[in-house]
Amino acid sequence: MTEESATNRGASARVVGDFLQRRREQISQRWADETLFRTVFTVSRDETVEAAGALVEALAVVAATGRIEDVQAPGFAGVREQLARMAASRARAGATPARIADEVAALHPSISELLTADLAEADGEGTGAHQVTLAVLLGTLRLVVMETALSAGEDIIERQRLQLLEVAIPVIKLWTGIVAVPLIGTLDSARSQVVMESLLEAVVTQQARYAILDITGVPTVDSLVAQHLMKTVAAARLMGAECIVSGIRPAIAQTIVHLGIDLGSVVTRASLADALAYALHQLGAVIVDRAATGGGPR
Amino acid sequence: MTETSGRLAACLPIRSDMDLAWVRQHVRQAAAEIGFGLVEQTKLITAASELARNTLVHGGGGQVESVVLDNGRARGLRLTFTDAGPGIADVERALTDGYTSGGGLGLGLGGARRLVHEFSIDTRPGHGTCVTVVCWAAGAPRPRKEAR
Amino acid sequence: MTGGPGIPDGTHVPVLMLGDVLLVTLQGELHDKAAEQLQQDIAAAITDRSARGVVIDVSGVEIVDSFLGRVFAEIAASTRLLAAETVVAGMRPAVAITLVELGLTLPGLRTALDADEALRMLTRASGYLSHVPGRRENA
Numbered sequence: 001m002t003e004e005s006a007t008n009r010g011a012s013a014r015v016v017g018d019f020l021q022r023r024r025e026q027i028s029q030r031w032a033d034e035t036l037f038r039t040v041f042t043v044s045r046d047e048t049v050e051a052a053g054a055l056v057e058a059l060a061v062v063a064a065t066g067r068i069e070d071v072q073a074p075g076f077a078g079v080r081e082q083l084a085r086m087a088a089s090r091a092r093a094g095a096t097p098a099r100i101a102d103e104v105a106a107l108h109p110s111i112s113e114l115l116t117a118d119l120a121e122a123d124g125e126g127t128g129a130h131q132v133t134l135a136v137l138l139g140t141l142r143l144v145v146m147e148t149a150l151s152a153g154e155d156i157i158e159r160q161r162l163q164l165l166e167v168a169i170p171v172i173k174l175w176t177g178i179v180a181v182p183l184i185g186t187l188d189s190a191r192s193q194v195v196m197e198s199l200l201e202a203v204v205t206q207q208a209r210y211a212i213l214d215i216t217g218v219p220t221v222d223s224l225v226a227q228h229l230m231k232t233v234a235a236a237r238l239m240g241a242e243c244i245v246s247g248i249r250p251a252i253a254q255t256i257v258h259l260g261i262d263l264g265s266v267v268t269r270a271s272l273a274d275a276l277a278y279a280l281h282q283l284g285a286v287i288v289d290r291a292a293t294g295g296g297p298r
Numbered sequence: 299m300t301e302t303s304g305r306l307a308a309c310l311p312i313r314s315d316m317d318l319a320w321v322r323q324h325v326r327q328a329a330a331e332i333g334f335g336l337v338e339q340t341k342l343i344t345a346a347s348e349l350a351r352n353t354l355v356h357g358g359g360g361q362v363e364s365v366v367l368d369n370g371r372a373r374g375l376r377l378t379f380t381d382a383g384p385g386i387a388d389v390e391r392a393l394t395d396g397y398t399s400g401g402g403l404g405l406g407l408g409g410a411r412r413l414v415h416e417f418s419i420d421t422r423p424g425h426g427t428c429v430t431v432v433c434w435a436a437g438a439p440r441p442r443k444e445a446r
Numbered sequence: 447m448t449g450g451p452g453i454p455d456g457t458h459v460p461v462l463m464l465g466d467v468l469l470v471t472l473q474g475e476l477h478d479k480a481a482e483q484l485q486q487d488i489a490a491a492i493t494d495r496s497a498r499g500v501v502i503d504v505s506g507v508e509i510v511d512s513f514l515g516r517v518f519a520e521i522a523a524s525t526r527l528l529a530a531e532t533v534v535a536g537m538r539p540a541v542a543i544t545l546v547e548l549g550l551t552l553p554g555l556r557t558a559l560d561a562d563e564a565l566r567m568l569t570r571a572s573g574y575l576s577h578v579p580g581r582r583e584n585a
Contacts, residue, residue, distance in 0.1 A: 197337055200539035207559055235542040240535060240557040240564075315478040322475065322509060340509065340540035341547060347511040348548075351478075409512060409548035 010066045012126065012133040017063030019118055019130075020056055028052040030110040036103040040089045051086075055079055059137060068137040076144050087149035088156075100149060104142045108135065169195050171202035178279045179208040180272065184217035192228035199232060203241045210279035211236050214272045216247030226261040233266050242267065242282070246275035302369040304376065312350050312379070313359045321350045321362055325377065328364055332373045333435045342375065342433045345413040348406045349379045349429050357381025357427055367432065374415075374434035382426040389419055459484045461491050467499040467568050468492065469561065473506040481517045488521055492528045499568035500525050503561040505536030515550045522555050531556065535564035 020027065031037055031052035032045060041048040062068060062075030090100050115134055119127045171181045179202045181195060195213075203211055213229060215221065221229075233243040246269040248256070256263060269275040280287060307328050310321055325346040329339040346362070353360040360381030367374040386392045393408045407429075411417040416432035458480060462469045468491050470484065488500055502518065504510070510518075522532040535558040545551070558564035 193337075196543060197539065200542060203559070204539060209559065209563075231543075231546045234546045234551045235539070238534075238542040238545060238552065238555075238557055239537045239539065240559040319475045319477055326508075337540045337543055340544045343509050344511050344544045344548065347509060347513075351511070351513060406512060409550070412547050412549070413544065 008129065009133070012129045013063045013066045013068050013137075015126075015130055016068075016115070016133045016137065017060050019115055020060035020063060023114055023118060024053055024056045024060070026114060027056050027111055030114070031055070031107055034103070034106055034110070036086065036090070036100075036107065039093065040086045051082060054082060055141075059141065062140075063133070063137055068133060069140055071140060071143050071147060073140075080144070080148055083145050084148040084151070087145055091149065091153070097146065097149060101142055101146060104145050105138070107141075108138045111138070169198040171198050173202075173206050173208075174212070174276055175280060175283075175285075177206070177208050177283055178210045178212070178276065179203065179206050180212035180214055180275075182214045182217060182272075185219070187218060187225045187228060189224070189228070192225070192232075196228070196232045196235065200235055200239060203236060203239055209241055209283065210244065211241050212244045212246055212272065212275045212279065214247045214275070215245060215252070216249070216272065218247075218252075221248075221252045221255055223259050223261055226256060226259070226263065230263070230266060242279075244269055244275040244278060246270070246272045302367055304365040304367050307364045307366050307375075309361060309363045311359075311361050312353045312381075315354070318347060318350050318354065322347050324364065325375070328366065328375055329433075332366060332375055334375075334433070335436050338433065338436060341413040345410040345431060345433075346377055348410040348413075349377070349431065352406050352429070353379045353381045353383075353427075356386075357383030360426075367434075372434045374432055376430065376432045379429045380426065381428075385423045385425050385427055386419075386421045387423045389421060393419075459487070461487050463491070463495055463497065464565065465569065466497055467501055467565060468495075468497045469501050469503065469565075471503040471506065471561075474508070476507070476514060478513060481514055485517060485521055485524070489524055489528065492525055492530050497530055499530055500532040501558075501561055501564040501568065502532065502534045503536055503564075504534055504541070505538065505560065507541065508538070510537075510541050510545055512548060512550055515545060515548075515552060518555060519552055531568060533558050533564040533567055535559070535561045 028049045029052075032041075032048040037048050037052050041051050058075050058079040060075075062070075062073045065073065065075060067073035067075070087100055090103065091097075095103070112131060112134060115130060116127065119130060169181060171179050174180050179199070181199050181202075183195060187195070199211055199213070202208060213232060215229075218225070229245055233245070236243040244267045245263070248268055248270065267278070269278055277287060308324055310324060311317055312321065322343050325343050326339065329342050334342065350362060353362070358381060360379065360383070363378045363380070365376045365378075367376055393411060407419075410429075410431065414431040414433050416430075418430045419427065420430075421427040459470060459472060459476070461484075462471075468488060470488065476484075491497060492500070500521065502521070507514075518532075518534055522534075525532045533556045534552075537557065556567070558567055
């Protein structure tokens with residue numbers, strides 16, 4: 001790029017910045033009708049226009065400083081939070097990132113029309129270049145919105161992860177000396193750690209000789225989850241308790257075999273009921289079926 | 299990259315098995331002050347015990363330096379074990395479970411690495427060994443580190 | 447003994463005889479030398495007093511590293527050679543988790559929730575738990 005065109009571009013950015021500043025009220029009114037603003041700010045029209053105005057103002061500053069391609073331009077700083085809120089609000093309403101990007105792009109036509117009209121009133125020179133500048137500026141805005149939307153998403157994910165960890169893992173006493181923990185959902189490393197600690201604590205407080213890990217509610221078992229299960233089993237054994245893994249669905253059993261995971265040292269049962277029956281039997285308790293004529297143990 | 303600040307907590311010699319007990323004692327106190335959970339504390343003390351014993355048995359003695367870290371989001375403890383012993387020729391092999399040169403179970407280095415969040419080793423035959431480990435108190439960016 | 451206030455009883459571990467079982471209670475810090483001494487004391491006590499079993503109560507132990515883990519494994523192996531059985535009792539959850547993470551699962555070692563249960567395991571050599579609910583109904 002030659003020095004001359006760079007200068008022209010800077011000049012064009014200033015013209016566009018000027019235009020945005022002058023036509024701020026008009027643009028805000030038009031943007032307030034666009035999906036991105038209309039669906040987010042629902043309290044009053046004034047509020048919507050004001051929010052749109054703030055964004056126009058920010059774009060005017062960015063253009064005036066000539067940094068129309070710079071996502072990090074200081075001009076965006078003041079509206080980042082607002083943009084993040086808007087993106088988050090749209091995301092909550094079910095809009096995909098691509099849809100939000102489209103909605104930002106939809107802000108372009110109305111403003112482009114105004115720019116054409118505005119420049120026609122003046123000398124009309126370099127209209128094409130100014131339109132390109134405006135397009136670049138709005139493209140940058142789209143990137144800024146996407147960026148804030150993504151980081152907002154990361155924050156939400158991190159918060160939910162911590163919330164999930166905080167949800168108490170229920171360890172249930174099934175019988176004197178038998179505790180069970182029903183595992184539900186995906187097990188990541190942090191969660192498995194919490195499960196392991198809760199179960200082993202219960203082994204101590206309940207004086208449990210048998211601890212049942214029921215994985216009926218676990219959608220998939222990969223090698224990492226299997227490793228965590230085996231670690232829990234090994235730790236329980238060191239403490240003097242026996243672990244039983246129950247609720248292994250046929251599909252999961254196949255996965256485990258396919259992955260070549262050796263659960264050979266682990267006592268497994270198809271259902272929680274079977275695991276309880278096993279533990280009771282080991283403790284010397286006998287289950288009697290009174291309905292059956294023989295009344296023998298199951 | 300967040301700024302991590304450090305404060306030197308102690309520098310202890312490792313010359314006898316009595317010193318190993320002091321190292322464990324110091325790490326226990328430091329970890330408790332920082333706010334480590336019981337399990338994290340136990341893991342870190344055990345790792346320190348393994349590494350201090352390596353320093354004593356294989357390095358012919360040395361020292362451990364402990365630094366309390368704060369990266370703005372979490373607090374942690376960094377322990378640096380240094381000896382002027384023969385060094386380790388094959389670090390990868392020394393980190394493998396079952397490898398031993400001192401009659402142990404061969405879990406010292408590899409086992410200690412599994413007990414901490416960050417682990418680095420700097421060694422050259424004839425120039426001693428320096429092992430640095432870092433443990434962050436719960437709430438630290440641990441899950442991301444594990445995702446590697 | 448020059449140990450400071452933070453290191454209690456690191457030097458010598460008493461071996462008690464309960465019936466025909468040896469009871470060893472470990473507390474707090476255990477020095478390497480004391481652990482090695484304990485290994486010899488137990489072997490000697492088994493032969494001297496013809497004990498049938500050894501219970502190592504570790505409920506008061508906060509740290510078990512690979513050295514101490516190896517000592518347990520060796521005590522178990524050597525007592526077996528002397529026709530006695532070793533049970534490690536009362537290991538804390540944090541210690542168990544750490545040992546597993548360390549890679550030390552001690553597969554040959556018998557374990558119990560507490561010393562009481564360990565003693566029962568050893569004194570009732572065959573079949574455990576005397577109370578069997580429902581046995582009367584079974585008759």
